[in-house]
Amino acid sequence: MEKIIINQHKKIKLNDPILIEGLPGIGNVGKIAAEYVVEKLKMEKYADIFSEYLPPQVFMDDSGVVRLVSMTLYYKKMPKAKDLLVLVGDFQGTTQEGQYELSYFILELAKKLNVSMIYTLGGYSIGKIPENPRVLGAITNESMLKPLMAGGVVFPKGEPGGGIVGSAGLILGLGKELFDLKGACLMGETSGYFADPKGARVLVKALVNLLKLKIDITDLDERSKQIEQITEKMEQDLQNKPQKDDLGYFG
Amino acid sequence: MEKIIINQHKKIKLNDPILIEGLPGIGNVGKIAAEYVVEKLKMEKYADIFSEYLPPQVFMDDSGVVRLVSMTLYYKKMPKAKDLLVLVGDFQGTTQEGQYELSYFILELAKKLNVSMIYTLGGYSIGKIPENPRVLGAITNESMLKPLMAGGVVFPKGEPGGGIVGSAGLILGLGKELFDLKGACLMGETSGYFADPKGARVLVKALVNLLKLKIDITDLDERSKQIEQITEKMEQDLQNKPQKDDLGYFG
Amino acid sequence: MEKIIINQHKKIKLNDPILIEGLPGIGNVGKIAAEYVVEKLKMEKYADIFSEYLPPQVFMDDSGVVRLVSMTLYYKKMPKAKDLLVLVGDFQGTTQEGQYELSYFILELAKKLNVSMIYTLGGYSIGKIPENPRVLGAITNESMLKPLMAGGVVFPKGEPGGGIVGSAGLILGLGKELFDLKGACLMGETSGYFADPKGARVLVKALVNLLKLKIDITDLDERSKQIEQITEKMEQDLQNKPQKDDLGYFG
Amino acid sequence: MEKIIINQHKKIKLNDPILIEGLPGIGNVGKIAAEYVVEKLKMEKYADIFSEYLPPQVFMDDSGVVRLVSMTLYYKKMPKAKDLLVLVGDFQGTTQEGQYELSYFILELAKKLNVSMIYTLGGYSIGKIPENPRVLGAITNESMLKPLMAGGVVFPKGEPGGGIVGSAGLILGLGKELFDLKGACLMGETSGYFADPKGARVLVKALVNLLKLKIDITDLDERSKQIEQITEKMEQDLQNKPQKDDLGYFG
Known part of the structure; x- marks a missing residue:
């Protein structure tokens, strides 16, 4: 079989479109943010992408109907603005080649x-739950630095150390070197310990700022608060835990 | 070499055939069930499939004659019904690409x-030995839900969590998306701890129901009872084991 | 690059040749035996085989001159008998595809x-040092059973369980199914714990018997005796070790 | 995509050039040495090499501008001498095929x-910090032994045991067998525990000797001294560490 197969659903003509990529990754913040944009903008499916670089797996809906794992590209024509494409998916490629x-x-x-x-879109793990997660940026061209900073994106020197691994970085790098395509990576700070709507929320806010999108982020506010309450409760529980418990191993 | 090589043994013309796939997997219930159908219906070999996606290995018979690991497709012409194809094999593909x-x-x-x-056909591991294993289903089209349920197949919401991994799921998913082929996955509940004829038995019964096959399942009844006796004995032994045995290590 | 590259050194015409394969494996007995045949028959190099299925590695001789890891095919024209080809090598393919x-x-x-x-040629690990290692056999055609047994090769039912993994089995299996080539696998019993000349010795003796070769096995006798002395000494040392040593951990 | 893609920056004509390869490896001494040569000779970029055999990763500069991981080939036209090419890179190929x-x-x-x-260029790990690291050699042709030894390169018999793994060895081996290209591997002794300028320093000195390069190695002297001071301090700290510290965990 072809290693990557696209099932195109629509023939469309887009006006100077912007592509947003949000695949699973650290804290899943990129994926959550991208799916939120798709949902809130009621975007339409342009194509499904199947590939043997993705796990050999199907998911099932509540009627037991299977769906092969995939990436999906959504689009929306934006009146008086650049059109929008959003790529989401169940997985990143599972191998380096993939x-x-x-x-x-x-x-x-x-x-x-x-x-x-x-x-x-990606996550940037800081190893603890951030109170006010920032959005860190990476760019293909220095000219993009100022507009992004104006949109609230932060460029701390030397971060992320080790660069960006996976599709969020690779699409920028390959785009720059081999396709002459401009791009930016937005990384929401997150603990990285669980699927994190708080990190996704700041990403969506950054996109709203940068692209002048009209997206109500109330739902993500709500989900972020729920997560905050859960983690606060967990911390309190940990503090209230009687100390001798820590010595349980020694009886 | 070609990555997959087929050795066709017969030229046949089949009437609207149904394909049953039963490769090794959880509790080997799919494989046991499919091989049982091949044996009981005295199906004939249509083709052997060799592949470098299978382990580099041969098996030997009692005379020391080697046989390269393979998948094998059997067929049977069914009077007054759709013909039958059954795929069995020594292994599933060992890599994602495979x-x-x-x-x-x-x-x-x-x-x-x-x-x-x-x-x-596949197994669904429930982590303990099921008393009355059910057959869970997954389908490519919602229209198949009713006929399957009428045949005793169960569709519990949210199960199997994580979907179906491996050929039992992938053949459905790829068949649906790229070949416009209808299919269903039947999963026999099993502990998953050993090759399980009890889980295979309910799969064969489901196939008999759904396809109106004439297959005597007495042999699987027998093997299921044997397994039951063995596991019951093991449980009793565990209960009767004197407690000090647990301290045997310290003498 | 081509995934497998052959550097042919000679143009030769052989009379109905027999191919002996001895690559590294269990106890390295196949490799030791095949290299012994090459050395004692003063065979000539026919071709080197390089491949990215072998490790990315060079070896060096005493002058520091590098040699890329390879397989090598040797030949010898045998007067009044079938000619001989022997394949030896530094490694087996490191992946299933390889x-x-x-x-x-x-x-x-x-x-x-x-x-x-x-x-x-291969080794058959019996998990302990065999006093009188046997040569176990596997064949592509039942007609070969008698001549091999006449040559001292043993065919115990159900052994080796799990069949034969790696090139010794695969060359037979692929040869039988896809090339209509006859073959036999000779497996020398070995502990498998170290490179074992004793296991190699019985393989060479079997080849001498089966192919009427004139090979002096004195050198392998010598090396086998040395190994025997070393292992006997190790056993004695173990027996003489004072018992309290065993409790050293709690002491 | 092509598995290896070259972005050529210049069209150049070189005079009988010598290629120096220094990719990451043991103690990174080859990479440090090669990059030092590029810097000190103010070499120019000839080409970038991108590949899916390298990690899917970008690095960022202080402005957040991304750079896809790559290998880079530099050149310098040398008046009255053979021209020079130096290959450096972020990684070696991550798989055997790569x-x-x-x-x-x-x-x-x-x-x-x-x-x-x-x-x-490569490192040779001796498992401890060498006081006066030597440069070990490997060659494709015995005729190179004398000139290299005259340049201070050492050829100890039986070292490195196991040969040379990775690009430093493979480029020699493939070059010799398939391209009829002469080459030598220079290995700086190093502990292998950290990026080691001392091991790189002796490599640069060897290149200066062998190729009559004019390179000021003062900077590497400096960095080597710093490393020496750090490691000396660490050793002293270890010796002065009060013994009860070892029990800190229970304290």
């Missing part, structure tokens, strides 16, 4: 659809 | 042989 | 050179 | 650029 091939495939598709700018 | 490529290969073959419906 | 591709490559080469019979 | 394919690609490029001699 990472490269899938990112390259997305970039070829983006080029064909005349994409002029790419935002990749 | 899983996709072998499933795709089977589906191409199925399409060529005018297969109209696929049943994939 | 195992299949390299075995297939060898078989294509064997077919081109009109090989009529293949002996693959 | 190792072979990238080395082969480099060799094809070297052949095209009329390279007549290759020096690969």
